[in-house]
Amino acid sequence: MELLVKIAAGAVTAALCAVVLRRNSVEFAVLIVLVTGVWVLFMTMQALGEAVGSLVRLADLAGLDIGLVEPVVKVVGLSVVAKSAAEVCKAAGEGGIAGFVELAGTILALAAALPLVNAVVEMIAGLLV
Numbered sequence: 706m707e708l709l710v711k712i713a714a715g716a717v718t719a720a721l722c723a724v725v726l727r728r729n730s731v732e733f734a735v736l737i738v739l740v741t742g743v744w745v746l747f748m749t750m751q752a753l754g755e756a757v758g759s760l761v762r763l764a765d766l767a768g769l770d771i772g773l774v775e776p777v778v779k780v781v782g783l784s785v786v787a788k789s790a791a792e793v794c795k796a797a798g799e800g801g802i803a804g805f806v807e808l809a810g811t812i813l814a815l816a817a818a819l820p821l822v823n824a825v826v827e828m829i830a831g832l833l834v
Contacts, residue, residue, distance in 0.1 A: 746789065784814060791807045
């Protein structure tokens with residue numbers, strides 16, 4: 706909760722600065738958006754590491770192969786990167802590029818999830834036989 710309050714305060718401050726700067730210099734406003742995005746991601750890295758560690762522990766307790774957890778982590782990472790890049794493109798006024806980045810993120814997330822889907826289908830097939 707405390708971390709989210711810090712992030713929200715920093716983000717609102719950066720947004721106000723970007724609004725003021727956008728009148729005179731769009732480039733600096735976009736730079737503020739980019740730097741703020743990197744800062745937010747940096748602030749959440751510890752929580753992300755803890756979440757991945759929890760997923761690995763849960764997989765180990767369930768007797769699952771760690772290879773089943775990897776696609777989930779990849780999909781989350783891909784979505785964070787794609788969404789962040791798309792938002793920076795939107796802030797720069799390039800909505801078309803943002804749309805293509807989001808599409809690429811969706812396609813790559815699907816490709817990253819396929820090993821998990823295959824493993825689930827194989828597991829179900831093994832239970833039915």
